[in-house]
Amino acid sequence: MTLLDIRDLAVTYRTGGGELPAVRGVDLTVEAGQTVGIAGESGCGKSTLAGAVLRLLPATATVTGEVLLEDQDVLAMSWGKLRAVRWSEASIVFQGALHGLNPVQRIGRQIAEPILVHEPGTGAKAAARRATDLLEQVGVPAWRTGSYPHELSGGQRQRVMIAMALACNPQLVIADEPTTALDVMVQAQVLALLRDLVRDRRVGLLLISHDLSVLADACDRVAVMYAGRIVEHGPGGRLFDSAAHPYARALAAAFPVVGDRMSRLAPHGLPGDPPDPRELPSGCPFRPRCPEAVPLCAAEDVRLRPAGLDREAACVHVGVPA
Amino acid sequence: MTATALTPRALARQRRRRALAAFWNAFRRDREGVIGLVLLLVCVAVAVMAPLFVDADELSVTRASGPPLVGPSGAYPLGTDDDGRSVLTMVVWGSRTSLLVGLTATAISMVIGTVVGVAAGHFRGRPGGLLDRVTDFFLVVPFLPLAIVLATVLRDRWPDLPKVLAVIVVIGITSWPVTARLVRAQALAVEGRPYLERAKALGAGNWHQITRHVLPNVMPVVFANTTLSVSIAILAETTLSFLGLGDPLNPSWGTLLDGAYSAGAVSRGAWWWAVFPGLAVAVTVLGFNLCGRAVERVLDPRLRGRV
């Protein structure tokens, strides 16, 4: 069943210097038990997308479109309903877990807090016990429940964030860069943990990362974002082997293949920087950096079109307009 | 196009000029800062132009011509004191001493504070540690008791010293540690930067390191601090004069208030005598405060939109 259905989501920030379109029309779905990945460089709008799902964006953000969480539009909900839905139906694991946790509160209390908010009948003791259980499920020793965030390692803190996200048994978990700032071994552990949890609990996981190696392995489907739009999406593992959109291809090529000495020497990487959202180029936003740009790219702003089995890409070179 | 090669000196000067222009542009847009600047310019103008408007006779206790203790009225918009002197005249005249003491004492404390702060940041080990101790000592001791004690000793030891100078010295001595602490923190930050290491490796001596690298990076903090220090100094002078440590030969707003209080202005209902000099202090200090906070906001982008 479809847990999350994002339809034509657009987010614009009102700043002192004008309007900043961070997300420009995104459609996305996540099914139960499915892991969907969002890939892209910094500034492409993926974190804004994550924040928009639970309406966690600052007041300067204007959000349009629909975000259907189990068939209810989050964007149209009343505050009370929204607060009830938050965490109990969908929760977020944030990046940079050092600052995502309250530095002066013990982690057991922080994990138990949403339980007490959403299931008020639960006593403090019962909630504390559930918190300890969750800690053990994510591989953190139970005695850590009385520790403060700064007493834990980065990997442990990330696990605590995951435990906390699961406290109210949500259907959907959004993980925003859960492995950034962790070293490779710990990254692998955290990803394995997420995979097990998805499998055991049948939650839907929206995994956001700039690190393709993380996404290629863990996701059933991957969407690549650029300048606020999805430019390609398709099945996880195969997307990067045979990417249709030039940007996705460049992203995939930017990662050297371990063991293949030649790939380190082959030219890869993209010149230039992602475009300033306030001054997007005409036509396709990727055109200035695209090695395959043609005059048509400047004239037409390309939308997603079929590019193979179960795959779409927003490029003029791909298939025919839908 | 510019093809002429500029000397490093000229380049530095040009850069500095541009930085100043950028600073002024940013400051101009800060509403609080502009209000503050206007206020303090008005005060400075009053102080500078006072001799043009004030008749020396009107300041003398014996030769003043007005009726004693008259409230604000036509000829005496701010009223008179118990010797018949116009309060307006005295407030205008008092601005000179108040501002003079404030600015001079701040200049002294700024110089000492910067020197000590930079030295403490640069010379680690014994001499730096000693400077740290001295700075911390002065920071712990409460200001007013220290100032009272210092002022008493100064006046007693050097009775021929103009009392106003004693006040300036006392405020300078009690204020430099605050500047020194700020400068020390900034100097330490600068000392840790890689280009200083490079300079040392290239053989730069202590003097060169300090004047060419540390000092220019420390000055913005000093300037931001200076304006606020002036307001603190003016308040300090007013307080000390009120307690009787001021200079009767160089009346300031503080000595005015001391006179008002000692003559029982409050119980005699002569509220104008006590209110207006204090208002003058408040407005001037407010001007320096608003200005100083704006300078800080402009120089430290982290504080923008927050303070």
Next chain:
Amino acid sequence: MAIPAVASASETAEVAAAGRRISRAGGGRWVLRKLFGAALTLAFVLVFNFVLFRLMPGDPAKAFLRGRAANPERLIQLRQQLGLGEPLPVQFWRYAMATVSGNLGDSWSMGNRPVTELIAERLWPTVLLSGTSVVLAALIGMWLGARAGWRHGRAFDKLTSGAAIGLYSLPEWWFGLLLLLLFGSTTGLALFPSGGMTDPRGGLNPAVDALYHLVLPCATLTLVYIAEYSLVMRSSVLDERYADYLTTARAKGLRDDQVLSRHALPNALLPTLTLFFMSLGYVVSGAITVETVFSWPGLGYLSYEALSGPDIPLLQGLFLVFSASVILLNLVADLIYPFIDPRVRLA
């Protein structure tokens, strides 16, 4: 300006940041180090006190007998008593020893009473006045500052911040004069007495009367301290306002006021508490000018009276007491802090 001036924004931010620095502390060695540091500073104060007053010319013996017949024998006797003929280090030693044993000399005015006696007598009115003001100001100021910082940029914030800066620019004692003029018994609304104090220990009526006398001076000090506390609290809250863990808290479904009270405030409180403890040290000395204006019979007023002499032993003794109180309370603040901030490890 009784409290360390925190008008500057960067200094406010610095105090706020000081509360967040993770440092190593705790354990017996650390306590000893702090104690030793405090003792050392106290010793400096003693030396400073001694040196400063030895700089004074004139004959202390004559000054002591000021106004009274000074026959030469009495002078010699007195000089010997005061140990004036001896070399400087010996004099200092005597002074230090005397101080440590609680003898601060005899006052030159006020009937030559021992300084310690005078100070003890005037201590508690000052503590009553300053203590009440500090506690009131802390509670009200922190509430105002937290609300202003949380609703950054809105009307409440602009209003309170503006008022705080305004109050900050006033000499606190002049504000006291204003209040006297407005509400004092000889002018204005004649709601409150214009000075002095009555001993509240006599029963209910004297107690109420004392309270009555307390209102105006307390209001003066409280309003000025409020300005300071609210500015610091506001700064701390602003520091936390955009922290990630607050987004986490919101994502959990907490209401805005819950996010503030359960998460933002405990973090923002730390630097304000630091300031509060620091200001306690100034409680004793901070009210000098306000006490003078209201003739409140405390240590501040005593200082003002000592100034007119100048009554050197009294001034020396007061300076010592003021400095010692600051050093002591700073020490207490340092020692307590690890118990308040869980991020400071107790080794």
